[in-house]
Amino acid sequence: MLSIVSLLMLSRQSPRLPMEHENTKMVVELESLRLRTSGMLREFYDEDRQGMTTAATFDQFSILSTCSVLLTLDADPTRWRGLAINVDSILDALFQESWEADNTLQAALLVVVNRLFDPSCHRLKACPAQQAHFADCINHILSKRPTRQAGRLQKLSAYLRYWCSRALILLLNPLSPGDAATSNDAPYLDPALPNDALPKNAAARVALALERSAEVSYDDVCRQLAFRAAGDSVTFDVVVLAYSLITYVAIGDALSHSSPMTSRTRMGARNDARGAGSALPPYNPALAKAAIRATFDDMRNGIWETGQPIFLAQTEEGGVSDFVFSPDMVASMLEVLSLDDIRPHLDALQSHVSWLHQNEVHRVLPARNGAVATLLRGWRSHHLSPEGGPLAWCTAQAIRCIVRLEQAARSLSTTDILAKLGGTSGSAPDPSMWNLLLDSDLKSDQADLTLKSLLYTRMLAPLRALDAADALGRRGPGDDLVELEAAACHSAILFGPPGTAKTTIVAALAKWLGWGFVTIDTSVFLAEGLSNVASCISSVFNLLMQLERVVVLFDEIEEFCLDRTDPKLGMESRMLTTAMLTKLADLARKRRCAFFLATNRLRAMDAAVTRPGRFDLKLFVGTPNLTSRMRRFSERLAIRSLSSDATNLAVKAFECMYKRCWNTDGRFLTFLETERLAADAVDIVTAELENEQHHQPHLTKVLWRAEEEQHERLVTAFESCLDAVRSVMTVRDAVREEYIISETMSRC
DSSP, X not given: OOOHHHHHHHHHHSOOOOOSOTTHHHHHHHHHHHHHTTTTGGGGEETTTTEEBSSTTOOSBOXXXXXXXXXXXXXXXXXXXXXXXXXXXXXXXXXXXXOOTTOHHHHHHHHHHHHHHOTTOHHHHHOHHHHHHHHHHHHHHHHTOOOTTTTTOOSSOHHHHHHHHHHHHTTBOOOOHHHHHHOTTOOSBOTTSOGGGSOTTHHHHHHHHHHHHHHHHHHHHHHHHHHHHTTOTTTOOHHHHHHHHHHHHHHHHHHHTSOGGGOOOOTTOOSOSTTTTOSSOOOOHHHHHHHHHHHHHTOBTTBOOXXXXXXXXXXXXOOSOSSOOHHHHHHHHHHHSOHHHHGGGHHHHHHHHHHHHHTOEEEEEOOXXXXXXXXXXXXXXXXXXXXXXXXXXXXXXXXXXHHHHHHHHHHHHHHHHHHHTTOBOOOSOOOHHHHHSOOOBOOSSSTTOBHHHHHIIIIIHHHHHHHHOOTTXXXXXXXXXXXXXXXXXXXXXXXXXXXXXXXXXXXXXXXXHTOEEEXXXXXXHTTTOGGGHXXXXXXXHHHHTTOOSEEEEEESOGGGSBOTTOTTOOHHHHHHHHHHHHHHHHHHHHOSSEEEEEESOGGGBOHXXXXXXXXXXXXXXXXXXXXXXXXXXXXXXXXXXOOHHHHHHHHHHHHHHHHHHTTTTGGGOOHHHHHHHHHHHHHHHHHHHHHHHHHOGGXXXXXXXXXXXXXXXXXXXXXXXXXXXXXXOSSOTHHHHHHHHHTTOOBX
């Protein structure tokens, strides 16, 4: 138990942490705003047509509004549960509508939503009649591709060029970068697409269209930045700049992840696309940052004024508004650009959030069919006349923006909080560290139950399933998020003697999930000094409550969870325990991260901490089991490239040594002690073999075949190694007594 002097010393050594985070206000405000949008889109839903109307008082099915709502659902797939509408029915209705293949915006959006919601093309394959319409939409998009001859006088606006490019990107073969590097014969377009759903020469035409779109967009970014640098506010167009930028970035990212048919070198090049040896413009981070800065600097009162119209020619198809709605532009930027590049402009995004708060519009819908009058809430584009009520496409774009803003704010907040607390951010899931862990047995009614298998079954697999869940059923039957959530454990107490790799287990689990990881120990709670522990606990948990997809390890914080029935415990310690219990319960209710409490002294903790319901699991972390030890020994032997005879003999001798002393000392060796013993044993085997090869190379095989004699020699040598480890082993005397008592206390 830590003494007061020890706590004081820790408090002096602990860094003072700024416990309030600047993104907190935005996260809270956006969460509140998102919750207010619940049910807004339902009023635009036409149950008879199974689609969206432009306004609640219109009876006409709107493809634009329906696609806008589907893009919102794609941004937040869990939202569909609260809409009381059937997404499958909407998609079916969309297929049954008369598509205008020569309407560029409609064609692009139809391709986008169909690829987002039917990536396996099940619905498209089941509707042969729509395959021709789908091909017509793609053909129209390709016919509008930019050309070098047109120069600045391209057929499409920057806005339409972006949505056409996004539609074509979604046709690409969805290979991972690693697959793309090795699959030189992989098709350029997604093999799931039916042949009849594609126009002739689709692959080559899509490749050319994307290359030209990236090239023209790159040129437009440079041109608009030049206009701005020259002070030409008349010619400068922020909409052209923003949509050209995200088109340039999106195409580059997509082609670098797709089939090698379009393998290009983009990073590191500094000259223009022409003459750079690449058909794609080189990615220029400085240029992108300058364009983002110019875009947000041009924002006024949270929105952008009218820029380039969506439709450039009078003969081009029109819509309900000829100008880009600012929330649509913000959402698209957040979907494409790096959050690190967006970070410097959070003040501008905050002003946009304020605009969304202040410009929600309302309209009272008259009573119909005997129902009472209802209040319709939503948004209306600032480019439209203020008369009239909310519109479906505007409301959907605003909600999509709110969702993307909240996701961005939470992600940035998580990154910053982890940095402040000394944690690490999430990355691609990596099971390598988990696979290297030595497993230990759990005493339970269930046969062959081990720590790793239980953690995998109860935590790793369910949490990974939740990460991959698709409530919208885009990859088969829709996942039941409620059922998945109920099956997942989010918290556990890991208890056991020192040296059993409790911290390593939690870090490995975080790495396999691809989540962030942070350790909270006593020093963190003492960061503001001993007299401010209670307020510091509150501040730390306020930060932890904001985290998402992070694994938190509370490491040896027993001093704040001591048994309140202990008569020697002071009032301050009792109050700290009560406060800690409350905070742990609050964190558990959020279920946004997984957290562990690691301790060497479970029985010193308050009963309320360890009782069922406080933590999902209570698991004893013991020393490695025999199977794991033998596996690790065999892995070490394999590195030495010994003969099979020598390897088999060494494995048998090593296992024999362990079995002879298993119940006395062998099973009590910790992770590091096990590793040391295995390493020493392998060195003995190698040295023995090298010695025989040196003195009697022609007799080596004969000597190693004299198994009985050699077996005993190796066992004796291994036992000498064990004696060396035994003299400094951790689990002995009182620690061993506690170990034997504790190993029966797991709760699975």
